Amino acid sequence: MNIDKITHEVKNKGIVEIKQWLTNKDKDKIAKIINIERPLKSDFYNSTYVINFKTFIKKILKLKFLNIFRSIYFNNLSKKLGLEKIAERIFDSKVKLIRIDNFWTPRSDEPVIDWHVDNAYSGRKDVKIFNEPDKNAIKFFFYLTDVSRDNGCLSYIPYSHKVAYALKHGIYNGKIKYQTYWTLSDFRKIVLIKENYNYIKSVIDEKYLTKFLNTSDLVLNNKYKEEKLDHQINSGGALIFDEAGVHRGSKTKLNDRMVLRFFYQKI
Numbered sequence: 001m002n003i004d005k006i007t008h009e010v011k012n013k014g015i016v017e018i019k020q021w022l023t024n025k026d027k028d029k030i031a032k033i034i035n036i037e038r039p040l041k042s043d044f045y046n047s048t049y050v051i052n053f054k055t056f057i058k059k060i061l062k063l064k065f066l067n068i069f070r071s072i073y074f075n076n077l078s079k080k081l082g083l084e085k086i087a088e089r090i091f092d093s094k095v096k097l098i099r100i101d102n103f104w105t106p107r108s109d110e111p112v113i114d115w116h117v118d119n120a121y122s123g124r125k126d127v128k129i130f131n132e133p134d135k136n137a138i139k140f141f142f143y144l145t146d147v148s149r150d151n152g153c154l155s156y157i158p159y160s161h162k163v164a165y166a167l168k169h170g171i172y173n174g175k176i177k178y179q180t181y182w183t184l185s186d187f188r189k190i191v192l193i194k195e196n197y198n199y200i201k202s203v204i205d206e207k208y209l210t211k212f213l214n215t216s217d218l219v220l221n222n223k224y225k226e227e228k229l230d231h232q233i234n235s236g237g238a239l240i241f242d243e244a245g246v247h248r249g250s251k252t253k254l255n256d257r258m259v260l261r262f263f264y265q266k267i
């Protein structure tokens, strides 16, 4: 897939799948690093890498020299894959890398993390300072294990990132009164308040709002073919998405899940 197509898909729908991206050599190397780093084989594991001078100093102080060595590899990998360029095209702006990490999720029948919005104050009621709407990130998820429905895949409601952006815009500028919107049903509630709806409509094309409302209504009423929203990816493939959109994480029923992630934010 070319960069124009990728940019268009993420800007428009909020997410794009890249079925095969990593070389076998990189895939093996990343999986090996994650396997070595994970101390407890049965637990969640998350490890961050150096992205700037501050994080470099932190690793030095903790004597994490191997981590620094691996960080050089991950930073070079991001350059080789052209991630910064893609994020710049999606945002139409210069960007900065704000996080590189890996994530290990053990196999489990535990319930999924249900539909939610990132950076929505985790459902807090008493929020005093609101985030700038442009502070959301573009996330690159590289899978080192196969993911599918009920087995570690990410699901995403198309166009929801546009609605969330307009909502945040209104809250940040004092045009929309904040109320919790971390969950999908709360998110729909705040969007459907007449004044809020009209404000959102003035920021984005109403057709996106309509599409989002139709899909999310069916999702909440269990009438949607939800597999249409699930992103099944094999090891070596990736997802690129705007974190502002409504998404959920599936349970890891069949196997452990390994992901390498890069986050970029507008400067």
Ligand SMILES: [Fe+2]
Residues within 6 Å of the ligand: 116, 117, 118, 247
């Ligand atoms: Fe999330």
